[in-house]
Amino acid sequence: MARGSGQCCDDDPAVHRGPPREGGRRVTDAFDLSADRLCVGTVGPVGSRLFLIQCRQAETLLTLKIEKQQVSAMGDLLARVVKDQERPGHLPDDQALEEPAEPVWVVGTIGVSFDESEDRVVLVIEELVPEGEVGAIARVSITREQAAAFTIQATRLIESGRPPCPLCGSPLDPSGHECPRTNGRRPPAV
Ligand SMILES: [Zn+2]
DSSP states (O other), X not given: OOTTSSOSGGGXXXXXXXXXXXXXXXXXXXXXXXXXXXXXXXXXXXXXXXXXXXXXXXXXEEEEEEOHHHHHHHHHHHHHHHHHSSOOOSOOSOOOOOSOOOOSEEEEEEEEEEETTTTEEEEEEEEXXXXXXXXXXXXXXXXXXXXXXXXXXXXXHHSOSSOBOTTTOSBOOTTOOOOTTTTSSSOOOO
């Protein structure tokens, strides 16, 4: 992948981003999405895998590059929120990355909170930029089900073998996991 190598003239930020507006924030780089899908995945060969998170709302597809450790941290934060709230319903089944899986920017910081009135988990994702520069920002609201699915998917992606589920603690089987901490197909354990 040429982008990120620093050797391509297209890497000049001005080419990709257009002129800054007032305050340095670029209009096209502020996203406010109510996600239809949120997923995490990798591209590239084992050993030099590139981690991506991807969010879709209707026609908008936002793909961001993220470090493995950040995926892990984001999974932990989301697991904590999910466990604090009402049990999620059936989790989304399809968590595959969509094409084109081309990141538009690199994740710097991630904040997670819960909006009680909307019953949505809110992610605030800021771009990694040199100190003093203003980067892009994405505010992404997701359901508790999407948050639960993300945290399970992140664990599967990062840990090998049959790691414990971040929500219920039982092993994540490669063939699938009907989490008793959600209202999935398996009846919840009493
Ligand atoms: Zn589970």
